[in-house]
Amino acid sequence: MILLGKIVLGMAGAGLAGVGVLCSEGMVQVKVIEKQAQGTHINVIAPAMLAPIAVHFAPRRDLAHAAREIQPYMPAIRAALDGLRDSEDVVFVEVKEPDEHVIVSKSGGSIVVDVDDPGETVHVSTPIRAISSTIEQLAAATSNQLQ
Amino acid sequence: MNTMRTMKAMRKRAQLATALCLLAAGAMVAVAPAMAAPAGEKYLHVKVEDPSKGESVNVNVPLSMAEKILPAINNHDLHDGKVSIHHAEMNGIDVRALLDAVRNAADNEFVTVKEKDTDVRVAKSNGNIVVHVVDKENKEEKVDVTVPLKIVDALFATAKDDELDVAAALRALSDAGDILLVTVQDASQKVRVWVDSRSTQD
Numbered sequence: 001m002i003l004l005g006k007i008v009l010g011m012a013g014a015g016l017a018g019v020g021v022l023c024s025e026g027m028v029q030v031k032v033i034e035k036q037a038q039g040t041h042i043n044v045i046a047p048a049m050l051a052p053i054a055v056h057f058a059p060r061r062d063l064a065h066a067a068r069e070i071q072p073y074m075p076a077i078r079a080a081l082d083g084l085r086d087s088e089d090v091v092f093v094e095v096k097e098p099d100e101h102v103i104v105s106k107s108g109g110s111i112v113v114d115v116d117d118p119g120e121t122v123h124v125s126t127p128i129r130a131i132s133s134t135i136e137q138l139a140a141a142t143s144n145q146l147q
Numbered sequence: 148m149n150t151m152r153t154m155k156a157m158r159k160r161a162q163l164a165t166a167l168c169l170l171a172a173g174a175m176v177a178v179a180p181a182m183a184a185p186a187g188e189k190y191l192h193v194k195v196e197d198p199s200k201g202e203s204v205n206v207n208v209p210l211s212m213a214e215k216i217l218p219a220i221n222n223h224d225l226h227d228g229k230v231s232i233h234h235a236e237m238n239g240i241d242v243r244a245l246l247d248a249v250r251n252a253a254d255n256e257f258v259t260v261k262e263k264d265t266d267v268r269v270a271k272s273n274g275n276i277v278v279h280v281v282d283k284e285n286k287e288e289k290v291d292v293t294v295p296l297k298i299v300d301a302l303f304a305t306a307k308d309d310e311l312d313v314a315a316a317l318r319a320l321s322d323a324g325d326i327l328l329v330t331v332q333d334a335s336q337k338v339r340v341w342v343d344s345r346s347t348q349d
Contacts (some may be wrong), residue, residue: 006193021305071205079219083212 013057024051026110028125034120047129053139067141074139084111185189189321192213192341192348200333205348210321217314227315243303268313271296288333295323 025048032042055063070077084106095102100117115122130133191213193206218228225231249271250255258269268279275293282288301319302311325343332338 021195062163075219075221077218080212083209083215086215087212090190090209090232091205092207092209096201096203096204098201 019048025052025130025133027125028127028130029123029125031123033099036119039120048127049133051130052133052137055134055141058141060141063138064143067138070135070139074135078132079136081128081135083110084128085132148163165256183219187344188346189332189342189344190346191320192339192343194337194339194348196337197335200338208261209346210317210342214314217317225313228317229310229312231310233309246296246299246303250300285334289328289331293326293328295319297323 001128009014028044028046028048028051030039030042032046070125087106088108089105091103091105093102100115102116103112103114105112105114106128107125109129110127113122114123189210191208191210193204196203196244197203198303217225220230221227252271253272254272256268256270260267262283264282264284266279266281266283268277271280273303274297275295276293276299278290298316298319302313303314305315306311320342321344325341327339327341329340330338
């Protein structure tokens with residue numbers, strides 16, 4: 001009985017550790033609410049670490065073009081992401097039109113995009129660390145191809 | 148009996164140590180964002196308003212972020228935070244000598260151009276170079292540019308003859324006080340560019 005308890009505890013611990021690792025880069029949230037009657041209401045919250053993992057396991061030949069395209073801009077992208085990480089929470093861009101409101105901001109380690117127009121409201125939040133890892137994985141796809 | 152007591156004491160100590168570690172980790176997580184935020188951060192703000200259409204665009208950029216990104220961009224004439232200017236564009240003007248002359252001169256109006264449709268004034272005032280342009284045909288259209296001399300100096304200080312050190316100018320802008328750099332006003336739109344230490348435009 002005690003042995004069974006230990007096994008269950010071990011499995012639960014491993015599961016918890018796995019969830020902890022998976023959530024270590026924060027969560028990506030995508031929320032779309034269509035304003036018309038019976039409009040769709042989508043709210044997806046997923047571990048951000050899935051993105052770099054997905055890029056890592058994606059077929060290299062499918063990523064080759066994107067990886068080649070992104071390569072020259074990597075120093076600037078790395079510097080931008082470093083700067084973003086170190087900066088305080090701030091609204092970078094806010095566009096107000098009579099029927100549309102767009103905000104791009106940094107909030108608590110994530111880049112947040114909010115769009116509010118007559119048709120729908122969209123909220124996307126992505127941790128900067130996850131963006132960084134995903135882009136690094138993508139860039140690495142070229143270097144792997146070159147080898 | 149003694150062994151039991153020692154084990155209990157050790158377990159208590161281990162629990163206490165775990166609790167302290169958790170507390171320390173929690174405190175680190177809570178304090179980390181504040182530690183990451185650079186002290187005395189300055190922001191470059193751009194505001195474009197068109198009241199007739201009810202539109203506005205606000206942009207806020209932390210200068211420290213711009214300082215990091217700029218040297219990483221190497222594209223055409225921009226490299227390592229410097230912009231190459233071609234001698235042909237300078238029309239043979241010795242900009243450094245010109246700047247020296249302006250720096251040493253007293254506050255004054257240096258250039259006044261009055262044309263049929265435009266007035267242009269270039270002056271030095273309180274350590275700033277001020278450019279003022281008014282469209283006479285449409286009095287509502289005017290452009291004001293204020294550039295601190297320190298920033299102009301930084302542009303030329305470390306760069307070669309055919310370069311402008313934009314990264315150094317950004318650093319100088321960070322060190323300068325709050326300043327309204329550009330205002331452009333026309334019949335319907337108003338554009339303002341300024342630097343201050345607030346992250347919002349409110």
